[in-house]
Amino acid sequence: SGSFTEMSSQGGPTPPFSTLSISHPASMITHVELYRPEKRNAMNRAFWSEMVECFSQIAVDAECRVVVVSGAGKIFTAGIDLMDMSSDFIQPVGDDSARTSWNLRRLIAKYQETFSVIEKCPKPVVVAVHGACIGGGVDLITACDIRLCTQDAWFQVKEVDIGLAADVGTLQRLPSVIGSRSLVNELALTARKMYSDEAKTCGLVSRVFPDKEAMLAGALELAGEIAARSPVAVQGTKINLIYSRDHSVADSLDYMATWNMSMLQTQDVLKSAQAAIEKKSPKEVPFSKL
Numbered sequence: 206s207g208s209f210t211e212m213s214s215q216g217g218p219t220p221p222f223s224t225l226s227i228s229h230p231a232s233m234i235t236h237v238e239l240y241r242p243e244k245r246n247a248m249n250r251a252f253w254s255e256m257v258e259c260f261s262q263i264a265v266d267a268e269c270r271v272v273v274v275s276g277a278g279k280i281f282t283a284g285i286d287l288m289d290m291s292s293d294f295i296q297p298v299g300d301d302s303a304r305t306s307w308n309l310r311r312l313i314a315k316y317q318e319t320f321s322v323i324e325k326c327p328k329p330v331v332v333a334v335h336g337a338c339i340g341g342g343v344d345l346i347t348a349c350d351i352r353l354c355t356q357d358a359w360f361q362v363k364e365v366d367i368g369l370a371a372d373v374g375t376l377q378r379l380p381s382v383i384g385s386r387s388l389v390n391e392l393a394l395t396a397r398k399m400y401s402d403e404a405k406t407c408g409l410v411s412r413v414f415p416d417k418e419a420m421l422a423g424a425l426e427l428a429g430e431i432a433a434r435s436p437v438a439v440q441g442t443k444i445n446l447i448y449s450r451d452h453s454v455a456d457s458l459d460y461m462a463t464w465n466m467s468m469l470q471t472q473d474v475l476k477s478a479q480a481a482i483e484k485k486s487p488k489e490v491p492f493s494k495l
């Protein structure tokens with residue numbers, strides 16, 4: 206085990222990835238760092254595929270109970286790589302307009318999956334943003350479970366400035382993240398920057414730290430709290446919270462009952478209840494891997 210300050214921004218991408226650096230700063234915690242600092246972590250073709258591969262591995266990794274995502278270098282991310290990506294969308298290919306449209310639709314769905322994998326991953330994902338978080342960066346963070354930022358962070362739903370309606374998650378997820386549809390509309394229709402103080406006030410982030418070092422230490426502490434608890438309870442909580450966001454209370458209660466009719470049979474309930482009676486911390490309970 207170590208600390209984020211020791212482990213972040215010191216190496217480079219972790220094979221087989223070329224845009225991500227993966228490390229394990231403490232037991233059961235995986236740190237995914239966007240790693241193209243010289244290009245401000247702009248999201249190139251490799252990135253869009255590598256995130257899917259990375260989170261598919263994390264989803265089934267019994268050694269991981271919680272994930273922290275951050276960006277290497279000066280800022281969190283400059284969004285889509287405008288040099289590498291734009292031709293796919295500006296000059297889409299196909300033998301006629303139906304086929305071109307079909308190909309484009311498939312491509313957009315593929316890019317949507319890059320961030321949907323974060324939401325589909327049963328392990329909670331904490332994202333730590335410093336400096337700029339632009340365009341695709343907002344799509345990414347709205348798919349995460351907990352958002353932290355530094356005082357110098359700013360957020361920009363930039364897509365209208367480059368001539369498109371944001372299509373990989375922001376318009377679908379941001380309204381439930383910050384509640385005020387008026388504010389969402391204002392941000393998405395004008396592409397104005399939102400700074401950390403407003404991000405905190407509106408609920409986009411839950412905590413603001415003075416600098417990146419303090420934020421990563423805070424993220425690690427938070428991740429440690431989550432990792433110490435029953436993975437059956439934690440993963441069931443994430444999955445049911447996301448389910449209830451998208452369904453009625455009645456449907457969500459029904460889903461919950463079906464969920465817990467098997468999950469309540471875990472040994473973790475007995476172990477945790479015993480620890481509570483004995484006034485022990487969940488950190489002292491050895492839970493089986495999941």
Ligand SMILES: CC/C=C\C=C\CC(=O)SCCNC(=O)CCNC(=O)[C@H](O)C(C)(C)COP(=O)(O)OP(=O)(O)OC[C@H]1O[C@@H](n2cnc3c(N)ncnc32)[C@H](O)[C@@H]1OP(=O)(O)O
Nearest residue numbers: 243244245247283284285286287288316340341363364373
């Ligand atoms: C299906 C579609 C899916 C997703 C769509 C998403 C839409 C979006 O993401 S819209 C957002 C697009 N991004 C931008 O408009 C940001 C552009 N960049 C900037 O404004 C600035 O670079 C900055 C982020 C404010 C950082 O400024 P600074 O610190 O002064 O760095 P620079 O000198 O400008 O850049 C350093 C280096 O990085 C390259 N770079 C920065 N951003 C991008 C980018 N988005 N795409 C490609 N490359 C980028 C920049 O060109 C520099 O490269 P050099 O080789 O050193 O010149």
